[in-house]
Amino acid sequence: MFNGLNNNLGNLYKLTEAKTRSISAENFTGEKGKGGMSTDGPAKNCARDLGRGWKISPYAVLKAGEVFTLADVKAGGAINHIWCTTSGRNWRDFILRIYWDGREAPSVECPIGDFFCSGWGEYTPVTSLAVCVNPGRAFNCYWNMPFRKGFKMTLENRDTKDMVIYYQIDYTEAEIPADEPIAYFHAQFRRSNPLPYKDVYTILDGVSGKGQYVGTYMAWQVNNNGWWGEGEIKFYMDGDEEFPTICGTGTEDYFCASYHFEKPCKRR
Numbered sequence: 001m002f003n004g005l006n007n008n009l010g011n012l013y014k015l016t017e018a019k020t021r022s023i024s025a026e027n028f029t030g031e032k033g034k035g036g037m038s039t040d041g042p043a044k045n046c047a048r049d050l051g052r053g054w055k056i057s058p059y060a061v062l063k064a065g066e067v068f069t070l071a072d073v074k075a076g077g078a079i080n081h082i083w084c085t086t087s088g089r090n091w092r093d094f095i096l097r098i099y100w101d102g103r104e105a106p107s108v109e110c111p112i113g114d115f116f117c118s119g120w121g122e123y124t125p126v127t128s129l130a131v132c133v134n135p136g137r138a139f140n141c142y143w144n145m146p147f148r149k150g151f152k153m154t155l156e157n158r159d160t161k162d163m164v165i166y167y168q169i170d171y172t173e174a175e176i177p178a179d180e181p182i183a184y185f186h187a188q189f190r191r192s193n194p195l196p197y198k199d200v201y202t203i204l205d206g207v208s209g210k211g212q213y214v215g216t217y218m219a220w221q222v223n224n225n226g227w228w229g230e231g232e233i234k235f236y237m238d239g240d241e242e243f244p245t246i247c248g249t250g251t252e253d254y255f256c257a258s259y260h261f262e263k264p265c266k267r268r
Contacts, residue, residue: 018174062157079145087164110189119219145185
């Protein structure tokens with residue numbers, strides 16, 4: 001029987017007992033029939049002519065240094081979609097963490113901008129199946145993230161100023177059979193500033209067990225007058241030592257371009 005956890009256009013016709021839930025500043029717990037009940041939210045003055053049920057709590061305010069719990073779910077299921085936008089653009093100072101099934105260590109720990117492929121604090125449109133960044137600076141991700149017992153998602157404000165977060169976390173509640181193996185979504189952030197000349201930059205390390213590598217987001221700046229795009233992306237897997245199993249032909253090639261990323265000039 002279809003459990004409804006991996007819904008897509010190809011299986012919309014299938015019936016399921018799964019329950020759709022959504023967490024936001026209008027419904028912190030995602031409970032059924034509990035959305036839009038706020039009477040004393042941060043936007044109550046702006047929404048004073050609208051009344052209860054209309055944008056009284058469309059966002060949450062994070063004080064400087066605060067760790068805010070975006071979601072804390074106690075059920076099995078899968079996250080299907082995350083949308084958010086912030087008041088400020090110090091995206092490296094806003095740290096997103098996700099904990100699966102009661103674990104103490106986060107499986108996702110990443111600045112919110114880099115998690116949504118926006119590392120420089122400026123709006124850049126992104127269009128893909130997994131991540132979309134839309135005008136003006138609306139972050140979306142569609143990674144399917146299953147969990148058996150629940151998940152917790154937090155956001156830390158490391159800035160010296162308060163920040164505002166608008167967000168919505170859409171997920172499905174459904175039981176995952178105990179004998180059905182699942183892979184938990186993981187993401188990590190690394191930075192070197194600057195990377196020493198001719199040094200090797202490690203994108204990911206220390207991974208063990210079965211799984212699937214789903215992608216890389218990278219933001220870099222040029223600190224010399226040499227060509228910066230010829231770094232080869234190498235995958236050392238299952239005990240590889242000196243030489244990798246996968247070796248590309250250049251950084252721009254790995255990111256699905258060729259001969260630079262710019263549109264070539266027309267020759268006369």
